Amino acid sequence: MRAVVAGAGLAGAAAAWRLAAGGDDVVLVEAFTPAHGGGSSHGSARIFRHAYPDAFHAELTVRALERWRELEDAAGVALVRQTGGLDFGAHRDLDGIAASLSALGLEHERLSRDAARERFPHIAFDTDAVWHAGAGVLDADLAVHSMVGLAADAGAEVITGEPVAGVAKRGPEWVVDLGDRQLVADVVVLAVGAWLPELAADLPLPQLPALTVSQQNAFFFERPAELDDWPIFVHKGDLSVYSLPAARDLPAAFKIAEHDGGSRTTASGRDGVVDAAARDRIIRYVTEFLPAVEPQPLAAQTCLYTSTPSENFIIDSVDGLVIASPCSGHGAKFAPLTGSIIADVARGARAPEPFLLASH
Structure with a gap:
């Protein structure tokens, strides 16, 4: 063919x-x-995680990880680094995520808000959380x-x-x-x-x-020196936010962004300009939920979503x-x-x- x-x-x-x-x-x-x-x-810096509340996508992540390891072997490079991951927030289906992880036999733990704050004091959790060890960062x-x-x-x-x-x-x-x-x-x-x-x-x-094409905004903040281990997290509260280590992009930083918080555009018509309102929202978020972090971004970038x-x-x-x-x-x-x-x-x-x- x-x-x-x-x-x-x-x-x-x-x-x-x-x-x-x-x-x-x-x-x-x-x-x-x-x-x-x-x-x-x-x-x-892209997120790898197993934490889906629906069984179809959760099972697909297990198969995907096998293929990532196959690709790493074929190419002779490391592409996925496991950091562990957290899910929390009033609009995050923690019960569904925990059930999917349990069904697949994946290591995870349900944490009360107080227990989560004690284990991860740099995050001001507003709800219980689910921790799963298999999450991490992939090098796109x-x-x-x-x-x-x-x-x-x-x-x-x-x-x-x-x-x-x-x-x-x-x-x-x-x-x-x-x-x-x-x-x-x-x-x-x-x-x-x-x-x-x-x-x-x-x-x-x-x-x-x-199909909706949108220009998304991502921001990079300095990671406190004492926090060498920065897990990925997905927080669905008033904002839907994700964060992960910035990897090779900025080794001493972490990346944080809203999921689908961008503006409508087209691939050929995007302007590549970081949205000031999105920047302000993320600074307010960091101030409230990541109190150990200096709330001034080191850098920012845009990328495109194509969504159904x-x-x-x-x-x-x-x-x-x-x-x-x-x-x-x-x-x-x-x-x-x-x-x-x-x-x-x-x-x-x-x-x-x-x-x-x-x-x-």
């Missing part, structure tokens, strides 16, 4: 690796560079480059700096227009992240979910055109696994039910 994979972010790089490793003839096309800063797969940038390299080693052609201008069916084949040249393939995988709504508008597809109404992923095929959007702000942790699923769908298999277009 000859396949063109459009997009060398986490999803596209993973799919290209799996397809090429399986013996398929693969061309990976990237409009810019792999893991470029204008997309959704850059940086060294290094993962993308590792998978692109593995795909190339397995025979894939990698094209960078050439955006896809269009995709059209011609007889039994698909033609991918790169502007000054065309690629012909049996199967085309569109893993273009926030560019999907723009590219898909002219394609012969069933009704896509109402349900926050489920899209991985489905229509007549040899594979739509792959494992995003909605929580897709990074699944990348080596969703890459395998995308590759299987490209070869004619059926994706899990929640990922199918008809289920949205």
Whole structure:
């Protein structure tokens, strides 16, 4: 099978690796560079966690971790570092999370608010918490480059700096227009992240979910010197906030952001400007809930979410055109696994039910 994979972010790089490793003839096309800063797969600090209240996604994280370890072995690099993780807040389903972790036999502990404050005195918990040991930080940038390299080693052609201008069916084949040249393939995988709504508008597809592209804001604060061990946490209170060590991005800092607290945009129309109101909200949050931290950010950045109404992923095929959007702000942790699923769908298999277009 000859396949063109459009997009060398986490999803596209993973799919290209799996397809090429399986013996398929693969061309990976990237409009810019792999893991470029204008997309959704850059940086060294992304959350890995098992803490989902629904059994489907929780079980998927276990399978994903196996694939992360497989990728680490294949690439010879460390990509996931376990720090442990905390979930708390009035709008966080702690009972559901604890039940999912129990069902999977994953190490965890339910902590009262007082017990959580005693163990993690730098966090001003406002509710009970669930601690689970398997959470941590993954290096998205290094993962993308590792998978692109593995795909190339397995025979894939990698094209960078050439955006896809269009995709059209011609007889039994698909033609991918790169502007000054065309690629012909049996199967085309569109893993273009926030560019999907723009590219898909002219394609012969069933009704896509109402994909929302938003520009999100993330902030970096200095980690107190005595707190070498900074766990990831997800806090759903008045704000929905997540935090994690900043890893290679800023080794002495932590990253903190609102989940889906950004502004509507498009991939080609984003301005890349950090929102001042979001900055103020996070400073107030740090002041209230992280009292040991100096509440002035060291740095800030923006990134893009591409979200479905349900926050489920899209991985489905229509007549040899594979739509792959494992995003909605929580897709990074699944990348080596969703890459395998995308590759299987490209070869004619059926994706899990929640990922199918008809289920949205």
